[in-house]
Amino acid sequence: MNPAYTESLNKLIAELGRLPGIGPKTAERLAFHVLKTGAAEAFALAKAIADVKKNIRQCRICFNLSESEVCSICSDTRRNHSIICVVEQSRDVISLEKTGLCKWVYHVLNGHIAPLEGIEPGDLMIEDLVNRVRAGGVEEIVMATNPNLEGDGTALYINSLLRPLNVKLTRLARGLPTGSTIEYASGSILADAISGRAPMD
Template sequence: MARQPETQDHPYGQSVSRLIDEFGKLPGIGRKTAERLANHILNVSTAEATALADAIRDVKAAVRRCSICFNLTEEPVCRMCRDPRRDQHAVCVVEQPRDVVALESSGVWGGMYHVLGGRIAPLEGIGPEDLTIHQLVHRIRKQGITEVVMATNPTLEGDGTALFITNLLQNDPVRITRLARGIASGSVLEFANREMLADALRGRQKF
């Protein structure tokens, strides 16, 4: 009788098939790339593979949301919210933590941040209650914020989210600006270069 294969999913076995499936869940990773990554893990030393697994485990255990701005941090309050040199009365509103990294790289913004955790997207089932909009409004009113820079991505959903927040704050004594349209409509902050982001921050306009 012919020997049956270990698994129908992958000739190397079920564990490799599972690893490929997990890699395939990562954004931008297709089946072929997932297989290459799995083969790379199989070819490196046990120490290297374990180091990767430990790094993933540690980052999930250590990283949390800042209790003030909702950026990623390993402390209850992030480094920027703790920095007394930053302008405490100006807040730049972004969609994701990676947008904070992109804007910080411009070296222009010296105020605070607020991470929404996404954008309003009704077709995807994401409403205002799924974001940190309520916390933003409360923060603005409690801390005496005088300027809010809308740095949501220049997409239909990003602009809609900025407009929704602006309407909530229309009766508050706060100046609302947005990034200059040096960033092309439909683009994403994460992929804008340093010069574009610096120009956008310097040329921010009233929303």
């Protein structure tokens, strides 16, 4: 806490500094930007943050972010609901959708299996995925977990659960560099990975 700043300014700097990727200097710069900006713009920012926390929930079907009980993708009748793309996070849905190639629906796991971090299969939305397949109407599961140790392990675990249910299981093509994440892959790499997806062994 800087004694040269007021209590309110110190508090704002401290809160901004808690955001990922924001160091003390950046937090200070952002705080002074808020201080200099007009009241309407500052209050609009505060309202947007409050609205996100108040309005956004998980879709009851796919667990993607939504402002209603069922998200816009799950409620879209133009989508191919017989193909479910499985991703780790909602951010991955956004990245895949930007390619313009995805006409399927999604299932968000909300993480990956990582026993050393205390994340077990029961902590994820895996059972819900199995139940969606068991309910019928699903022809293909596209595994789009990240191409790293945790993502591959999660995909293999889900594969072992779904294989007895006679559903086609595919994985995004390995155009994605090993150890990378879906979120930060370029659109062209994701497009190649989507079009070149292959059956899981």
